[in-house]
Amino acid sequence: MEAHINTLLSRCRELAFDLNFTAAKAWKKAVEGRFLVGHLPIYFPREIVHAAGGLPVGILGGGDIKQIIKGDAFYQSYICHMPRGVIEMALDDNLDDFDGFIFPSICDVIRNLSGIFKLLGKGRFVKYLDYPQNFDEGVGGTFYRREIQHVLDEMEAITGRALTTEALNHSIGLYNTNRRLLAEIYDIRQHFPWRLSYEHLYCLMRAGLVIPVEEHNDMLGQVLDYIRNNVGEAMDNIRVVISGAFCEQPPLGLIRSIEMAGCYVVDDDLILGSRWIQGDISSDTGDPIGAIVTAYLERSTFSSSVYDVDNPKEARLIELAQRRKADGILFAAPSFCDPALLDQPQLQKACDEAGIRYISFKFSENTGQFKVIKEQVGAFSDSIKLWEEPAL
Amino acid sequence: MVLQKEMLARQFRELSMAKETGKKVVYTFVPGNLSELIHAFGMLPVYPEINALQSGMRKKSGGFIRDAEKAGHSEDVCTYVKCDVGMLLNGNIGPTGDKLPAPDLLLLSYTGCFTFMKWFETLDRLYPGVPVAMLHTPYQENGRITREMTDYMVEQLKTEVIPKMEKVSGVKYDETRLAEILEHSAKAEDLITKIFNTTKNKPSPIDGYFAGVYYIGPINAGFRGTPDAVEYYQALYDEIMDRVEKGLGPITPEGVMEEEKFRLVVEGPPNWTSFRNFWKLFYDMGAVVVASSYTKVGGVYDYGFRHDPARPLESLAHYCMNCYTNLNLPQRIDLLAKYITDFQADGFLVNSIKSCNSFSAGQLLMMRQLEERLGVPVGFIESDLVDPRYFSYSNIKNRLDSFFQMLSQRKAIRGEMEAMPA
Ligand code: SF4
Ligand code: SF4
Numbered sequence: 001m002e003a004h005i006n007t008l009l010s011r012c013r014e015l016a017f018d019l020n021f022t023a024a025k026a027w028k029k030a031v032e033g034r035f036l037v038g039h040l041p042i043y044f045p046r047e048i049v050h051a052a053g054g055l056p057v058g059i060l061g062g063g064d065i066k067q068i069i070k071g072d073a074f075y076q077s078y079i080c081h082m083p084r085g086v087i088e089m090a091l092d093d094n095l096d097d098f099d100g101f102i103f104p105s106i107c108d109v110i111r112n113l114s115g116i117f118k119l120l121g122k123g124r125f126v127k128y129l130d131y132p133q134n135f136d137e138g139v140g141g142t143f144y145r146r147e148i149q150h151v152l153d154e155m156e157a158i159t160g161r162a163l164t165t166e167a168l169n170h171s172i173g174l175y176n177t178n179r180r181l182l183a184e185i186y187d188i189r190q191h192f193p194w195r196l197s198y199e200h201l202y203c204l205m206r207a208g209l210v211i212p213v214e215e216h217n218d219m220l221g222q223v224l225d226y227i228r229n230n231v232g233e234a235m236d237n238i239r240v241v242i243s244g245a246f247c248e249q250p251p252l253g254l255i256r257s258i259e260m261a262g263c264y265v266v267d268d269d270l271i272l273g274s275r276w277i278q279g280d281i282s283s284d285t286g287d288p289i290g291a292i293v294t295a296y297l298e299r300s301t302f303s304s305s306v307y308d309v310d311n312p313k314e315a316r317l318i319e320l321a322q323r324r325k326a327d328g329i330l331f332a333a334p335s336f337c338d339p340a341l342l343d344q345p346q347l348q349k350a351c352d353e354a355g356i357r358y359i360s361f362k363f364s365e366n367t368g369q370f371k372v373i374k375e376q377v378g379a380f381s382d383s384i385k386l387w388e389e390p391a392l
Numbered sequence: 393m394v395l396q397k398e399m400l401a402r403q404f405r406e407l408s409m410a411k412e413t414g415k416k417v418v419y420t421f422v423p424g425n426l427s428e429l430i431h432a433f434g435m436l437p438v439y440p441e442i443n444a445l446q447s448g449m450r451k452k453s454g455g456f457i458r459d460a461e462k463a464g465h466s467e468d469v470c471t472y473v474k475c476d477v478g479m480l481l482n483g484n485i486g487p488t489g490d491k492l493p494a495p496d497l498l499l500l501s502y503t504g505c506f507t508f509m510k511w512f513e514t515l516d517r518l519y520p521g522v523p524v525a526m527l528h529t530p531y532q533e534n535g536r537i538t539r540e541m542t543d544y545m546v547e548q549l550k551t552e553v554i555p556k557m558e559k560v561s562g563v564k565y566d567e568t569r570l571a572e573i574l575e576h577s578a579k580a581e582d583l584i585t586k587i588f589n590t591t592k593n594k595p596s597p598i599d600g601y602f603a604g605v606y607y608i609g610p611i612n613a614g615f616r617g618t619p620d621a622v623e624y625y626q627a628l629y630d631e632i633m634d635r636v637e638k639g640l641g642p643i644t645p646e647g648v649m650e651e652e653k654f655r656l657v658v659e660g661p662p663n664w665t666s667f668r669n670f671w672k673l674f675y676d677m678g679a680v681v682v683a684s685s686y687t688k689v690g691g692v693y694d695y696g697f698r699h700d701p702a703r704p705l706e707s708l709a710h711y712c713m714n715c716y717t718n719l720n721l722p723q724r725i726d727l728l729a730k731y732i733t734d735f736q737a738d739g740f741l742v743n744s745i746k747s748c749n750s751f752s753a754g755q756l757l758m759m760r761q762l763e764e765r766l767g768v769p770v771g772f773i774e775s776d777l778v779d780p781r782y783f784s785y786s787n788i789k790n791r792l793d794s795f796f797q798m799l800s801q802r803k804a805i806r807g808e809m810e811a812m813p814a
Contacts, residue, residue, distance in 0.1 A: 076752055076756070105506075108506045108507070108749040109753045111533075111753075112753040115720045115722060115724075119721060119757060119761065128533035132544070133502065133526060134544075139552070142540075142544070142547070143544035337468070338469050338470060338507050341465075341466040342465075342473065342507065346517050362468070
């Protein structure tokens with residue numbers, strides 16, 4: 001790998017796992033009036049914070065880095081691990097410079113975590129962002145628009161100025177570019193996954209949650225230029241899609257183990273929020289908030305957090321796996337994650353019907369032992385390589 | 393009560409005859425239930441949560457849960473869902489032994505629990521072709537109900553829920569009819585509030601948790617809005633007031649509690665699989681629950697909310713948004729603090745349920761905040777709703793023993809201090 005790409009990817013890894021958010025805090029300090037808004041998984045329209053002059057910062061938990069001392073006193077053993085790390089960070093000084101926190105509606109654990117942040121008096125605002133589960137423009141759309149307005153009001157209280165249409169359109173454009181670049185990287189990797197390991201891709205995506213989008217776009221552009229060339233060497237790996245790890249994140253060691261066990265990850269839902277909206281959001285309208293709302297209602301990806309009866313997620317997962325020419329699906333869900341785990345029977349049934357091979361395992365963000373999972377994934381990969389015709 | 397048993401028997405009879413009578417069947421949830429609307433369309437409600445809890449009480453849930461797990465459900469997730477799926481896999485035989493009719497409509501009124509959505513998405517696949525009406529209830533994230541939240545719900549009722557109900561039932565929406573039904577609701581709500589307030593008496597004439605779960609049956613499970621419910625709650629209230637006048641304590645499965653030693657406020661649902669044994673651990677110690685959050689899961693009436701015939705759809709919306717688990721954590725703490733103070737509780741206990749993130753996530757902080765704010769002794773136990781594997785009698789007993797010991801010591805100290813000359 002070329003030296004400059006190597007350096008860039010190392011920097012991404014540092015950024016992605018810096019639980020002190022040093023870069024974001026330095027960004028804020030550099031210019032008077034800047035502010036930070038932390039947001040939890042999965043999706044948050046980061047454009048609105050960018051346009052208001054702030055930096056949206058993704059908070060994905062403490063992973064296997066943050067030692068949990070106080071967090072366990074907040075959560076019973078049968079609740080997923082992610083909120084413990086977040087609490088630990090909130091009680092240490094990791095999140096001290098943050099001005100606001102957004103808790104997107106995804107499950108009751110995140111929902112109640114927003115209450116804990118309120119009780120602990122964190123930030124200048126704490127907002128549970130209730131995404132509509134009604135996708136009618138006049139009903140769910142109107143509600144969502146007002147939800148966004150609340151966030152804008154909170155930010156206006158910090159900056160003392162209202163958002164302009166121009167600023168918002170400009171920010172939408174930048175995030176459109178971001179999604180386009182990511183989509184292109186995924187498309188190239190679909191054909192040539194060896195050109196950029198999934199571990200690197202993961203760090204690259206995750207770094208984008210803690211730095212300005214302009215900087216991230218530049219990074220993505222460089223990586224894209226690099227992988228447009230015929231770099232790396234193909235191996236006899238199977239192609240898989242990872243499903244279920246959209247909130248609590250698997251540790252990097254686990255991601256590495258999956259690759260080492262003989263899998264090319266050609267699609268996934270780990271940093272789903274960055275790829276949530278499918279396609280561009282209109283960036284030249286007189287109503288940019290309306291454009292963000294419409295995009296959410298009409299062009300969201302599928303996810304366990306979105307009501308799906310009219311557009312079943314199993315069909316969309318199968319379509320994704322087929323489009324990516326995947327040999328199989330790895331259902332990787334955090335332990336005790338109701339949304340991910342309750343979806344699995346439906347998704348797996350659809351795989352059975354479509355003849356798509358899959359395995360499932362649970363993880364926790366601080367899982368330290370990957371041996372069993374590596375063996376399981378290795379056996380899965382071998383069985384496909386040795387015995388199966390490609391499924392699709 | 394005889395009246396309650398009759399009402400429930402009638403309800404199940406009607407359900408078992410639904411196909412012959414042509415009545416349409418709606419599956420829906422307890423929190424945020426739209427019983428009045430269902431009645432206004434002449435349909436019959438089924439509450440899968442209630443089937444699950446009854447299966448738990450009848451010792452059937454363990455098998456159902458195992459079958460759902462065999463069918464691919466994770467051991468980690470809400471056991472109500474698995475119990476329901478397991479019951480379906482076993483022929484959908486309801487608690488009374490009759491086969492439950494399949495739904496004609498799945499009314500996903502999604503209040504205070506994200507898992508509800510997953511649950512009905514699952515049922516959607518298990519009952520292909522049955523329409524689902526989705527009603528998304530916004531969370532009271534800021535501790536209040538705003539105009540826009542109400543508008544969002546009313547619009548959903550008008551454009552999603554009511555049209556689907558009209559289509560399934562073949563009945564036109566009639567707001568006058570709904571308003572009449574809501575009048576009965578408000579009366580029943582007045583009465584149940586008065587009933588739960590009788591525990592302010594010493595001794596408390598009822599147990600507001602273990603007996604309370606029976607009292608909330610009719611109002612939560614399809615009778616709110618009927619004259620039957622008003623009659624039931626009036627009779628219940630009269631009976632309880634009679635006990636108050638006579639200075640009687642609560643009735644337990646082993647007779648009247650002679651001496652009220654501890655007054656408790658309890659947060660969290662009960663365990664159903666060992667309900668009797670669980671209750672016994674309390675009444676044996678002379679502990680009576682004077683207020684509980686679980687009995688407010690189908691609606692919080694303490695702050696004055698009543699269904700309002702003058703604003704039918706708005707009041708349905710407010711009702712949904714006012715259910716206990718749709719309150720944010722600061723609101724939940726405030727409500728519990730009010731109970732502890734108003735009902736003069738000696739202690740606060742959390743029964744943390746493995747299944748239920750909606751209740752459980754945050755309970756430990758709530759407990760500490762109440763302890764700090766009110767200086768009330770707090771206790772903590774863990775169990776599950778319907779998974780018998782998660783009810784450990786000895787663990788719970790040990791913890792409760794220590795808790796009651798602490799309460800006794802506090803009482804003794806307080807008694808000594810009060811006896812000291814000023
Ligand atoms: S990991 Fe799952 S259960 Fe835990 S907070 Fe995230 S979505 Fe909720
Ligand atoms: S999570 Fe709790 S409220 Fe939701 S369905 Fe399960 S038991 Fe009921």
